[in-house]
Amino acid sequence: STLQKELASALRSLAMDHPANQEAIAAAGAVPSLITLLTKKDCAEAHCDSAGALWNLAASASNQERISAEGGITPLVALLADGTRLRAAVRRYAASPQSGCHEGWYTTIMYINQL
Numbered sequence: 388s389t390l391q392k393e394l395a396s397a398l399r400s401l402a403m404d405h406p407a408n409q410e411a412i413a414a415a416g417a418v419p420s421l422i423t424l425l426t427k428k429d430c431a432e433a434h435c436d437s438a439g440a441l442w443n444l445a446a447s448a449s450n451q452e453r454i455s456a457e458g459g460i461t462p463l464v465a466l467l468a469d470g471t472r473l474r475a476a477v478r479r480y481a482a483s484p485q486s487g488c489h490e491g492w493y494t495t496i497m498y499i500n501q502l
Contacts, residue, residue: 395437418441424437425462425463
C-alpha cells in the first residue's frame with residue numbers, strides 16, 4: 388500500500404548515516420516488518436524503500452546480525468533475482484557519487500550487476 392511505502396521510505400531516510408537512529412529503529416522492532424514487506428506481492432511499490440531501509444540499517448554490525456537472524460537475506464536476494472526495479476535502483480545508487488558506498492557494498496553491487 389502507499390502507506391507502507393511511505394513508512395518504509397521514512398525509516399530509510401531516518402536510518403541513513405545516523406547510527407543512533409539505526410539502533411533505535413531496529414530496537415523498536417522494524418526489521419521483521421521491513422522483511423515481511425519485501426515478501427508481500429501486493430506491495431511491490433514498497434519493495435525498493437523496504438530494501439533501502441534495511442540497507443541503511445545494515446550500516447550497523449549488530450543490525451547486520453539482526454537482519455540475518457530475522458531471515459532478511461533470502462527475501463533480499465530473491466527480490467534482486469526476480470528482475471524487479473530494485474536491481475536497477477541499486478545500480479543507479481551505487482553509480483552515483485553521493486552514494487558513499489564502502490568497498491564491501493561496492494563488491495556486492497558489482498556481483499549483482501553480473502546477475
